[in-house]
Amino acid sequence: MAKFEIIVGSVLGASEYVADALQEMLLSHAHSADIHLTPKLKDLDRRAIWIICTSTHGAGDLPDNIQPFAKQLENLDLKGHSFLIVGLGDSSYDTYCHGSVQIESIMLSSGAKLLSSALHIDVLNHPIPEDIAVEWLESWLKTMNILHNH
Numbered sequence: 001m002a003k004f005e006i007i008v009g010s011v012l013g014a015s016e017y018v019a020d021a022l023q024e025m026l027l028s029h030a031h032s033a034d035i036h037l038t039p040k041l042k043d044l045d046r047r048a049i050w051i052i053c054t055s056t057h058g059a060g061d062l063p064d065n066i067q068p069f070a071k072q073l074e075n076l077d078l079k080g081h082s083f084l085i086v087g088l089g090d091s092s093y094d095t096y097c098h099g100s101v102q103i104e105s106i107m108l109s110s111g112a113k114l115l116s117s118a119l120h121i122d123v124l125n126h127p128i129p130e131d132i133a134v135e136w137l138e139s140w141l142k143t144m145n146i147l148h149n150h
């Protein structure tokens with residue numbers, strides 16, 4: 001069993017739906033997964049795998065609810081720490097998925113390890129983003145050999 005912390009950045013709720021679907025899938029495979037809608041460093045287990053699931057708003061910005069958390073991550077030492085990124089965006093913006101790219105680069109600068117290339121979901125082509133996100137995470141669990149059926 002692996003432990004996951006799902007950290008959500010959302011304005012309109014789409015990333016929250018994705019987080020819910022990921023949590024449901026992880027729990028069904030006997031993993032543990034908590035969702036953080038107002039993420040704070042002190043509430044997160046640093047030994048868990050963090051899944052940062054965030055949209056992009058404004059002009060390539062992170063949603064307001066995750067901005068304080070992104071600030072907390074700056075200048076932190078996260079060596080030995082693992083994470084995954086699921087970014088939601090709309091490819092009609094020049095700043096496609098820039099919010100998730102921003103937080104990915106903060107995590108990498110802090111020394112954390114990205115376990116798989118970020119998943120960027122274009123909501124223009126994927127009206128149900130949770131389906132593609134669940135498929136992606138399940139296939140990652142398979143390659144890690146931690147997909148258990150119960």
Ligand SMILES: Cc1cc2nc3c(=O)[nH]c(=O)nc-3n(C[C@H](O)[C@H](O)[C@H](O)COP(=O)(O)O)c2cc1C
Binds near residue numbers: 057097
């Ligand atoms: C005002 C506004 C600004 C947006 N800006 C961007 C952007 O800069 N880049 C991008 O990739 N998507 C942008 N989007 C698209 C959202 O990221 C996309 O609709 C996403 O699904 C919203 O997820 P959420 O409901 O979790 O906030 C924007 C959407 C809105 C409404």
